[in-house]
Amino acid sequence: MTLPRSTLRLQLHRGFTFDDAAAHVDYFSALGVSHLYLSPITTAVPGSMHGYDTVDYGNVNPELGGEPALKRLAADLRARQMGIVADIVPNHMGIAGSHNAWWLDILEWGRHSAHARYFDIDWHSPDPALRGKVLAPCLGAQYGEELMAGRITLSFDTELTRIVARYAEHLFPICPVDYATILRTAIDGKALRDDAKRAEAGKARPTAEQDREREALKVLAAHFDGLTAQPDERPRAQDALEALHAFVDAHGRAAIDNALAAYSPDTPPSRERLHRLLERQYFRLAWWRTAADEVNWRRFFDISTLAAVRAERTEVFEAAHALILRLFAEGVIDGVRIDHIDGLLDPREYCQRLRERLAERETQRPPQLDGTRAYVVVEKILARGEALPADWPVDGTTGYDFMNDVGALLHDPEGEAALTATWNELAASETTFAQEVLAARRQVLAENLPAELDRATRALHRLAREQPATRDFTFLAIRRALIELAVHFPVYRFYPVNGLRTEADERYFRTAYEAARAVLPAAYHGVLAKLDEWLGGPGPQAQAPAPAGAGTSAEAASGADAARTSTPNRERRTACALFAQLTAPLAAKAVEDTAFYRYGRLFSRNEVGADPGDFSLSVEAFHETNLARQQRFPHALVATATHDHKRGEDVRARLAVLSEIASEWGATLRAWSTLNAPHRREAPGALARAAAEPPAGDVAYRLSHGWAPGAAAEAMLYQTLVGCWPYDLDPSDAAGVEAFAERVAQWQLKALREAKLRTTWYAPDLEYEAASRDFLFDILAPQRRDGFLRELSQFVARVSRAGAVNSLLQTMLRIAAPGVPDLFQGTELWDFSLVDPDNRRPVDFALRRAMLVDTPPSEQLSNWRDGRVKLGVIHRALTLRAVSPALFLEGSYIPLSVQGTYARHVVAFARRHGDAYAIAIATRFACGLLAPESDVPLADPAVWQDTRVELPPALASRALFDWLSPGAPKVDDDGNLFVQDVLTALPVALLVEEGVPGR
Known part of the structure; x- marks a missing residue:
């Protein structure tokens, strides 16, 4: 069986392995699911709880039991006519620690590495200090501070047989080109130290053992003499490294470690020597906060431990998919879920290639399987009215669109106005969700993704310089126009074909263009018009054929060397790719990870794939979306919970009831705010800031910023408490309430930092966070069991039955509507979980x-x-x-x-x-x-x-x-x-x- 009739998503990690899953196969079968839908199965960073930080595409994760355990699980499932859909991560790999061999090779050899073109790296950075290097933004403080503190060291790694720089859990191989210098410096230093020791001991001559060790080090150094980083020298480098391995076998690791004392950070001379050595490497160690401004390789969103891979390159695609394709051919898996499809250079081309590779292996599958076609779905966020491109050869999305539809269906449109008025009053603002998104996009672009913005701007600036008519368009003018296009782009990204926008792309691009034109000064309109042409518009060179291999989003046309060999069409394709790979993470970070935590009219609409401004959906519109899915992608997944949801499906179902009693809820919020006012904490320094910051002296501003957590955050907290209060929790159960409060506190901390208003992940305000936490625990303290706790539990009882009806409604609709119903682990019973990691607790x-x-x-x-x-x-x-x-x-x-x-x-x-x-x-x-x-x-x-x-x-x-x-x-x-x-x-x-x- 390859086409699922229903799936159940399992989150695998070392605490829940393939064998653990196999122990419950009888239950999964009895429940009625046809396929287990597994989180990524390839080798991830050790200890990973999610698997999306793949470090080795070629092997099944040993922490999950490895390939033997996977095959045991598959056999147990197959015996019950069940199968497996595997999550794959073609867009990025984990690079934290010392586990990714491809990335280590790049750190060691730079652009001369065999894997230099596997990752999306700009080797021609405009920063001279980064040309030919990769930024390594892993330091907890500034480089000079960490170097002085002795936290960056040089050592020998026996597993890699390499001299490496170490910082915390991170490892950076030193290029073997420098080994001769290192060893000779070490020999000289060792001789001086031995002489000093002999003088102290009253001895005049070195011992025979010291002589032998020094001579062996000289012989070893000679192996590396004259070595260069050029690829044709790699066999010689390998011979030299084998000699190093032999030296360690003969003399022990201590001999190398002692030799490296010349690069110890403990003394000024050796520390300066270490610094100069590090400056010669193909990596640049840097403070983690430099990444946003200076990173010269594409990340997954703004996460600097996840590096984007270039799946568009044939050799990368084959290496990244060989295991998955073999497992499909062997009948171990029946299909795949493609993670973050919008991160790829060309999702259309990727899906076509993957489908072709899978089709080639369909005839190799075991003959007893019922059907051979691979099942393929993509993780894709669709805006209301946006359709998955029909020319992607996939079975549909992973179900965020259905989750949005059924969620909106639960909301009573008659409550929208009252809820809006209550929120505007409590938040002391009439800002709409769309306005919050726009502000969040600007902030994220400025603070989290400026390096990505600059890369896209440079690609467009190169295009401007190629034409006399536009060569005076400055970098900053292009950047300003590009900012407005990006912040107003209404969907995640566009999907041009051969550098040209499709009809669907044009609709969204035109929306962004008109909005950008409305806010830009007239002096920038000419620049904006050219961006319209260069970003897939019908320009004079738009129909030029693309050269073979074109399409890279960083290296293909970055810097002078690439510019001399590129064609105008290739430059346009590169600019399109960089723009698409900018708007996708911008949308995700600004909407889901920022605006969702700022706008709290009703949290049940603040969900991945949804637009909180799109409050409700009529039954007629719900039918239309189901008809469209049945006609276009009848086998798409339909879900109401995922591993990425912001709150559990039954939390949302319960909160949706508030739309039916909007006025009552507003009165309840005001009453609770008054009741709990004595427990508010004055945020340290907040009143002084409120008086000094605009709008100076404004009462509403003081209400929001003068105390912790603040009016808006307090209102959102009450929604969360109502939504996730368990049915079996008694307010008199002090231990149970404390455990509940701890769960909510973890959500609150994440929510406050994601909002990026008074505290952030980059610069946390620990005093404000502590005061907000204290407020939460105070209002839920045991002594409040006859006060707020009683009122909270009574209100939950007021809405819980209607919430349960909503839950059963969305449960039944998910299974009966067109598509393949997907269950998230544990949601077979009531699911009152919050955002991860709360929604990934053991089941x-x-x-x-x-x-x-x-x-x-x-x-x-x-x-x-x-x-x-x-x-x-x-x-x-x-x-x-x-x-x-x-x-x-x-x-x-x-x-x-x-x-x-x-x-x-x-x-x-x-x-x-x-x-x-x-x-x-x-x-x-x-x-x-x-x-x-x-x-x-x-x-x-x-x-x-x-x-x-x-x-x-x-x-x-x-x-x-x-x-x-x-x-x-x-x-x-x-x-x-x-x-x-x-x-x-x-x-x-x-x-x-x-x-x-x-x-």
């Missing part, structure tokens, strides 16, 4: 297995707080997909009209394949439907009155059976199905006709 699969029963989930509704009803809905719905796979994988999608008094409270659609139907019906906006005296998340059937679903004519007068409960509602002669006859035992129903296997 008790044994508990879930014990709770799994074959009885209808409606029987668990009375015990709904323990989550078994959610588990039951998942189990039964996945079972229906298993017994009728064609109905959901191939079946059409039919939106169903709902009529009657409470029509807006119902979502309904049908899936059809041939004569078979499945009807999904679910409760929406349940808060006002639930009886106050009831304790279950279910509206009394009588509430629905005349509300009815209009079914296809073929089902008129038919009896249907609910897959989730014992119900058997009857369709009337006009094809109407009354909701009061359907939603009698659960707030959701999945109806089929008699005769479906398993009924």
Whole structure:
């Protein structure tokens, strides 16, 4: 089996290995999933908890059990007709520590390395100190300070058989070209030290052993004499390094370590010698804060321990994918999930190449497998209305788009205005989310990604210099215009073909262009017009053929050497690539990692793949998105939780209820703020800053900045407390509340730093953070159990039943809608997790297995707080997909009209394949439907009155059976199905006709 009907995502690490996963295969099978969807399986930095810091593409991670354990897991799955989808990371590799052989080779040999073109490095940096080097921004303080403190040392590494510079866990190989100088300096220094020791001992001549060691060092040094870094000298260098290995075998490592004392940082002369040696290397050690301004290689976002690889190069692609392709050919895996597709130079070309390579291996797969086509999905953030390009040969996205759709569907548009007013009041600002994003983009571009901005600007400046008409366009003028294009770009990036924008690209580029033109002074309009042409517009050279091998985003056209050999079209392609690889991380960092933590109207809309400004989605629009997916990418993943989500799916479902009681929530927020005012901490120095900073003396500014955590952060904190309060937590349970507070405190710290307002990751305000933490623990202190804690738990009880209805709604929609439903580990029960690492805590699969029963989930509704009803809905719905796979994988999608008094409270659609139907019906906006005296998340059937679903004519007068409960509602002669006859035992129903296997 290669095409999944459902997947379950597992986060693998050394605490949860392939064998640990294999121990629960019976549960996964019984649950009804067809494929395990595994986090990256290639070798990562030791201790990695996520696997996205790959250091070796060629081997299965030994910390996970290695290839033997992976194959054991695959065999266990295959025995149950199940398979594996593996996460792959083609965009970047981990370079922290000393584990990445490709990166170490570059540090050692620079642009002469065999892997110099594997990474996206600008070897022609405009900074003379970086030409031919890579910046190594790993130091905890400035270089001079760390050197003086003796934290940068020279030593011999026996595993690598190399002389290396060390700093903390980082290792930097010294180029063997310098070994002769190092060894001869060491010999001279050793002779002086030996002479001094003999003088102290009253001896006049060196010992025979000292003579032999000195002579051996001289012989060893001679092996490196005259060595250069040129590739044709590599065999000689290897011979010399083998001689070094032999020397260590004969004389011991101590002999080398003692010899390196001449480069000790302990004395001024030897420290200066060490400094001069380091300055000659192909790396430049630097303070970590220099990376934003000076890094000369592409990173993953702004993370300086993840270096981007050039997957567009054939040799890099083959090396990075050989293992995955072999595992597919052997039938170990059935498909892949491509991480961060927008980081690649040309996602379209990459997907085409990957599909071709997989197709070549389909015939090699074991013959007993049911089907051979590889399943391929991409991690892609799509804006509302943006479509995944149809010419990418993939099965769709990983489901952020569905998560956005179903999340917006849960929000009542009638609450938007009141929630907006409350937020504006509490935050003392009327800034919209779009405005927050714009401000965040400017800040991130200036503080986190200026080096990336400068690289893109340089590419455009080279184009300007090639034409007499534009050669006077200055670097700074181009940079300013480019900033405005980037900050206003409405989607992650564009995807030009041969340097030309596509029709879809043009729509988004034009939006950015017009916005940039509106804010730029008229003097810059000419520059902006040229950027329009050079960045994929219809310029005079746009149709020139691209030279073979063109397309690199850094080396291909950076610096004088490349400029002399490049064509105008190649320069345009490079400029397009650099612009695309700038806007993608800019969008991610500014929106998800900044604006999401500044704008808190309703946190349930602040989710990866969503736009909080896009508050709600109508049922009709939801149907349209499902129809589009069914027609274009029917096998895309559909998800409601991922390893990257900001808050768990049930947190969002509960918070969405606040849109139904917006005025009540606003009053509650104000009351809690007043109640907890005595526990606020005056942020050290904050009042003085508020008086001095603009707007000077402004009362609202003082309210937000004069105390910790501040009004806006406090309001967001209350949402978080409401959203993630566990069902089983009693306010009188001091230990339980303290553990809960600690989880929230970890979220709060991350939220405050990500907001980048009063503290940041780069420059944390520890006093403010401590004061904010103290406020949190004070309001949740045991003595508050009859005050705020009681009010908090009572309010959670007020919205929890409607939140559970929302949870069951999105659970059922995910499984019944077009696409392949994806479950994130542990979310089979209620998931009140927060952002990572909270959402990656260990999962008790044994508990879930014990709770799994074959009885209808409606029987668990009375015990709904323990989550078994959610588990039951998942189990039964996945079972229906298993017994009728064609109905959901191939079946059409039919939106169903709902009529009657409470029509807006119902979502309904049908899936059809041939004569078979499945009807999904679910409760929406349940808060006002639930009886106050009831304790279950279910509206009394009588509430629905005349509300009815209009079914296809073929089902008129038919009896249907609910897959989730014992119900058997009857369709009337006009094809109407009354909701009061359907939603009698659960707030959701999945109806089929008699005769479906398993009924």
